[in-house]
Every structure is written in C-alpha cells, then in structure tokens.
Amino acid sequence: MAGSQAAPKKRADARRNEKALLDAAAAAFVASGVDVPVREIAARAGVGVGTIYRHFPTRADLIVAVYRHQVEACAAAGPELLEAGPTPYDALANWINLFVDFLVTKHGLAEAMQSEDASFQSLHAYFIDRLVPVCARLLAAAADAGQIEPGMDALSFMRGVGNLCIGAGKEGAYDARRMVALLIAGLRVR
Amino acid sequence: MAGSQAAPKKRADARRNEKALLDAAAAAFVASGVDVPVREIAARAGVGVGTIYRHFPTRADLIVAVYRHQVEACAAAGPELLEAGPTPYDALANWINLFVDFLVTKHGLAEAMQSEDASFQSLHAYFIDRLVPVCARLLAAAADAGQIEPGMDALSFMRGVGNLCIGAGKEGAYDARRMVALLIAGLRVR
DNA sequence: CACCATACGGAACGCTGTTCCGTTTGTCCA
C-alpha cells in the first residue's frame, strides 16, 4: 500500500511551517473566530503571509485542516449511534446534537459554512462529502422505521441545522440546540 | 397634535438627497444585496459618500428606512391574520410565511439580521420593536388554544426563523419555507 | 443682496485579503 500519503517529499522547513500554521490557526480561531485576520495567524505562527497562502490557498482549506479530526469523528459517530440508539429517530437526534455541539463551539464556523463566497467552496465540499451521506443514512433509517416523514433530503436538512447554529455561543439567550430540537420534532410523523 | 414629524425644517437639497439616496439604495439592494458597497449607492444617487453618512449614520439605518413600509405591513398583518385564520396556529403559520417571504426576497437581509456587528444595532432594535411583539401575541394565542407547547419566547423563535432564511433565493435547492414549516410543526403539541 | 449655518464632495486613512518577486535555505550530487 501507499502509506499514509504519496508524499512528494516536501522540504523540512515547509513541513515545520505547516505544523506551526495549523497550531497558530487553531489558537487564533478559538481566540477570535474562524474569520480572524490572515496577518494575525501569520504573526502567531511567526511566518509571513505568503507562507499561509502557499500552504493553504484559501481560508477554507485552513479551516478544514484544523477541524478535520473532529469532523471525521462526527462522521464516524453516525453508524455507531444508529446501532446503539433505541430507535433510528433517537440516533438521528443524538447525531444532530453532536454536530450542533461541534458547530456552536467554533466561533463563526456556522456563519462560514453558509457563506456563498467562492473561497469557501472547499469547506462546503468537505462537509458535504463527509457529513451529508451520514445524515442521509440516519434520515433513511428513521423514515424506514416509520418515525419521520420520508422525502427530506439530507443536504437541505443539514443546511437548516447549520443555519440554526448561527449566532449561538454569544451572550444573547439564543439556544441553538433548542431550535434544532424543534426542527427535528417537526420531522416526526403525526 | 404634532403632525407627521416635528420637522426641524431641513434644507431643500438635503431633503432631495435623502429621497435620492433611498431610491438608489433600494435599487442597489435589489441588484447587489443589502451589503452593496457604500460607494455604489452614492454613485447611483449622484452624491458623495459623506452625504450617505450624514443622512444614515449606519448601514442599518438605511436598510430600516428602505424597508420600513414592508415591515410595518408585516406587523399590521399579525392581528388581522389572527382574526381571519381558522385557528391561532394557522394564523401563526401564515404570518411566519409572510415574514419568510419578505426576508428571502431581500438578498442578504437575513444574513444582516443575525450579524452581531455593532453597526447593525438599529436594525436589530427595529425588528425587535416591531415584529417580536406581534409574534409573541400569535404564539400566546396558539398556546392558549392548546395547539402549541407553551414557553417558546418570540425573540428566539424569530431568530431561528430568520436564520433558516439565510442562503435562500440562490441557485441551490435550499427551500427556506420548507425548513421553517418544519420548525413550526415542531412547536405543535403531540 | 449679503451673510452664515447647513449641507456637500471626495480625498485620505486604516484595515482587510491577495499577489508577486527578490532573497534565503534545504537538499542532493559530484
């Protein structure tokens, strides 16, 4: 097999800077949200701005790289919850809650996810690739079990959930989980 | 009574420019969304940028001025629907649909509404003043009729509805009305 | 008609993202 990557042998300083940038970006995202100025990330990492763009052509690429592990974990949790939960509907609700918790703790990520800006293309693509199929399977299972109305497409549903997470985690009394719970409840057959 | 305004007699050119700015802004909002560059609005109106800031200190003030009529109409429709609808729940659903239709046809307005930027303070204040009480009354009526769970606060609910409208009206197949319908359905008692 | 407060225009500033190129540095082979 081809190992982890078909690494075209990058230079040592390049690898070092990429790591430093990921750490700096993670810290900066926590401190100032995912729309923190590029210069600040560069300063934290002790590199020039050019170096950021060389490693991560768009902000979305950097965001994806920083949160890849957590997104993968979320994707992996889908089938597990489906097997563990009392019913498919419970599994769906639990999984969505997992996703919501992830989103609301990343300042500005929900906002970025719905941005139509071209530079966020790769962020969309990644979330769609990894999470929408998982959601689709949970929705299908719940529909097959007769617990929710069939016909909801996973992409729209996840966009709705993501939208509801916008503005959460501020001082205002807005509770994203409560709103998402309403949305899920709205799916149920009556 | 004090007539329509206690107008402190503004100069004729100032009144003319204010009108021109409102027209230009309305056209620019339609063409490029509510986050159209200030310079473009100024150019459309044939004035300098300073003139915009003199009449409308923040972008939110301009947005409020442009859409005031439609927001007032929406606010006025609440009590009417409550009286007309077969049930309070129907009135609530119809009114929310009115609000959603308003939002999705104003490119970028839903996004602006959830912005926490200080310059949008007056936009928040206006919507909260005019629409939240109407929504609260409809929610209370539906709860009193035993059709929805009591305890939903109108502000959170409207924020949720507004959030669901983000990204509607683009090429993507996202249907804000459908998602909002889910949210309303989630309110119903089971 | 002359005065002056009111209002205007747009240059200028600061902060963003993004590009570009002269310089530095790691790697590899003679």
Place this chain on the structure above:
DNA sequence: TGGACAAACGGAACAGCGTTCCGTATGGTG
C-alpha cells in the same frame, strides 16, 4: 565537503472596503 539549483520564505505592494474630516458650495433669511 562544497557548490548549484529548486523549493520555500518574507513582506512590500496593490486593490477594495468602511469611515472620517475639512475646505467648499449653497439655500434660506433679514
């Protein structure tokens, strides 16, 4: 070991945005 070359770097420079500020123009008025 040392030199050569591709790879990578840094940050100046540019463009687009919101916002401020002040010299200039103008409408109202006695």
